[in-house]
Amino acid sequence: MEKKIIATTSLAGCFGCHMSILDIDERILDLIELVEFNKSPVDDIKTFTKPVDIGIVEGGCCNSENVEVLRSFRKNCKILISLGECAIMGGLPALRNGIPIEECLREAYLEGPTVGLNTTKILPNDDELPMLLDKVYPCHEVVKVDYYLPGCPPRADLIWDALVALITGNELALPYEVVKFD
Amino acid sequence: MANKVKIKIDGKEIITDEGKTIVEAARENGVFIPTLCNFAGALPKGCCRMCTIKINNRFMTACTTPAASGMEVENHTPEIEEFRKSIIELLFVSGNHFCPSCEKSGNCELQALAYRYQMMVPRFPYDFPMKSVDGTAPFIIKDQNRCILCKRCIKTIKDEQGRHYFAFKERGHKLEVILDEQMGKEMSRALARKAMENCPVGSIIYKEIGFAEPIGTRKYDKMPIGSEIDN
Numbered sequence: 001m002e003k004k005i006i007a008t009t010s011l012a013g014c015f016g017c018h019m020s021i022l023d024i025d026e027r028i029l030d031l032i033e034l035v036e037f038n039k040s041p042v043d044d045i046k047t048f049t050k051p052v053d054i055g056i057v058e059g060g061c062c063n064s065e066n067v068e069v070l071r072s073f074r075k076n077c078k079i080l081i082s083l084g085e086c087a088i089m090g091g092l093p094a095l096r097n098g099i100p101i102e103e104c105l106r107e108a109y110l111e112g113p114t115v116g117l118n119t120t121k122i123l124p125n126d127d128e129l130p131m132l133l134d135k136v137y138p139c140h141e142v143v144k145v146d147y148y149l150p151g152c153p154p155r156a157d158l159i160w161d162a163l164v165a166l167i168t169g170n171e172l173a174l175p176y177e178v179v180k181f182d
Numbered sequence: 183m184a185n186k187v188k189i190k191i192d193g194k195e196i197i198t199d200e201g202k203t204i205v206e207a208a209r210e211n212g213v214f215i216p217t218l219c220n221f222a223g224a225l226p227k228g229c230c231r232m233c234t235i236k237i238n239n240r241f242m243t244a245c246t247t248p249a250a251s252g253m254e255v256e257n258h259t260p261e262i263e264e265f266r267k268s269i270i271e272l273l274f275v276s277g278n279h280f281c282p283s284c285e286k287s288g289n290c291e292l293q294a295l296a297y298r299y300q301m302m303v304p305r306f307p308y309d310f311p312m313k314s315v316d317g318t319a320p321f322i323i324k325d326q327n328r329c330i331l332c333k334r335c336i337k338t339i340k341d342e343q344g345r346h347y348f349a350f351k352e353r354g355h356k357l358e359v360i361l362d363e364q365m366g367k368e369m370s371r372a373l374a375r376k377a378m379e380n381c382p383v384g385s386i387i388y389k390e391i392g393f394a395e396p397i398g399t400r401k402y403d404k405m406p407i408g409s410e411i412d413n
Contacts, residue, residue: 085282088303089274090310092283098312141307148302152282176406179300181281181293182397 001034004053004167007077008040011066012093012136013059016153017084018042021056023156031160034167039076048076054166055080057145060090061137065130074143079166083159085152085181087139094136101134152182189253204244204255205233214408215257216266216295218382219332220245227333231269232295234262263299270296271304278313278327279383285392286384288400292330293383294407319366321374321389324348329359329385339377341365347377359385 010018018041024031037043038052055077061067074080085091096104109115109123139145147166149158158178165172184199191204191213198207203226208215219230228246235244236256244255256262273279273292281287313326335348336359347369351360369377378388397403 082303085280089280089308092280094308094310095278095280095283097310098278135310138303138308140303145303150302174300176297177404179297179302180403181296182284182287 003034003036005038005050006035006040006054006056006163007038007048007052007073008042008056009058009069009073010041011057011059011069011087011139012062013084013086013091015041015058017058017087017151020084020151020153020156021159024160025156027160031163035163048072052077053079054163056083057081057087057139058083059086060093060139061133061142062093063130063132067133067142070139070142079146080139080143081147081149081162082139082145083149084154085150087145088148088150089138090136091152094138097135101132105132151180155180187249187251189249189251189255191255192257192259198249200250201248204235204237204247204249204253207249208244208255208257209411212411212413213257214411215244216298216408217245218291218295218330219334221334221338221380224334224337227337230330230332232266234265234269236262266295267299267301268305270299270301271306273330274301275304275306275308276311277330278310280327284328284384285387286328286378286381288395288397288403290384290402291382291407294402297402298406298408316361317389318363319361319369319374321369321371322361322366322377323387323389324359324361325385325387326358327385328383330383331357331359332382333359334380334382335359335377335386338380339373347373 008018022028038050039045039048055073057070057073057080061070082088086093090097105123109118110121147162149162151158155178162172184201186197187200189196189198189207191208194213196207196211198210205215205217205220215235216232218232219227220233226245228243231243233244234241237247237253270292274296281293284290287293315326316324336346336350339347345365347365348359348361351358375388377386
């Protein structure tokens with residue numbers, strides 16, 4: 001069987017979901033027999049070099065760069081998976097969603113208890129920095145997403161079973177213990 | 183002794199006391215009908231619609247409908263289960279339910295129902311409403327982000343004189359369940375713990391201790407909600 005191509009990325013996430021991918025333990029040896037990684041922090045390939053079968057996205061969209069990366073994933077991947085609570089519903093970064101962005105920045109850079117070193121009182125404004133969005137968006141509110149794997153992080157067994165099901169074309173069994181939101 | 187009546191739930195014949203609600207009758211006979219706002223011992227309200235069933239082909243709420251002879255009840259049908267799943271999804275998008283950071287996670291009835299119905303993602307867009315958190319009482323936190331307005335705390339948490347600690351405030355989309363400021367200050371630890379237990383979600387949190395139970399040992403970690411009833 002030809003190897004499926006996989007790409008992964010972490011947008012507004014904490015890389016915990018990627019850690020959970022590594023939690024498949026020795027099955028990682030089986031995984032490299034089944035798939036080849038393209039753009040991913042796992043192999044440090046920065047840009048897509050070929051069409052990808054399965055794209056795995058961790059984290060929601062909190063800034064313009066996240067949106068750009070997510071759109072490039074949708075464009076280059078046949079199947080797109082939202083991995084983890086942040087990709088599915090914004091997760092912890094989305095705790096700021098009820099607070100106006102100006103207030104967030106003021107608290108973080110001007111008035112918070114730990115900003116003593118910012119004596120010049122500037123907000124980050126370099127052109128190189130991505131723009132913050134008004135709120136954190138779940139991935140499926142930005143592009144079409146095909147599958148969702150919830151969890152914080154998703155259980156390694158869920159990730160493994162989902163990947164194997166997708167690659168082999170078999171139906172995914174979902175035992176009660178693996179679908180959790182925390 | 184109450185008169186006995188015979189009803190059918192998904193074809194299963196059940197004999198129960200006349201006047202008992204269908205939720206109670208079903209529970210006593212090993213049939214799970216999911217509920218959220220219903221609480222044993224308190225008057226049913228029928229507001230969350232989770233217990234929606236079909237009686238003789240009409241949608242009804244099982245928690246407010248007394249059993250009567252000859253009722254043909256539909257419970258676990260694809261149509262009704264899909265309807266219930268959509269209610270859970272609506273609740274998830276209309277509040278701010280951040281399970282990973284919630285102390286009630288694993289013991290939360292809303293989350294447990296989402297697990298039972300295998301909600302991978304709500305079909306509706308997230309609202310992310312702006313809500314407040316009241317932490318002024320010594321032993322509990324009232325978090326409006328997670329409140330589903332089920333009224334269970336209002337109905338069940340009272341002092342010796344029968345005065346309510348919690349109450350509805352405002353109306354319509356501004357409706358909130360708040361803790362009385364003065365009574366909240368005088369609330370005992372034991373009652374604060376009971377308030378947290380009676381809350382189906384993580385809107386009432388007991389202070390001082392949190393995340394005491396490790397993942398894997400909490401109420402809904404291993405078995406779906408209702409599996410203790412279903413047979």
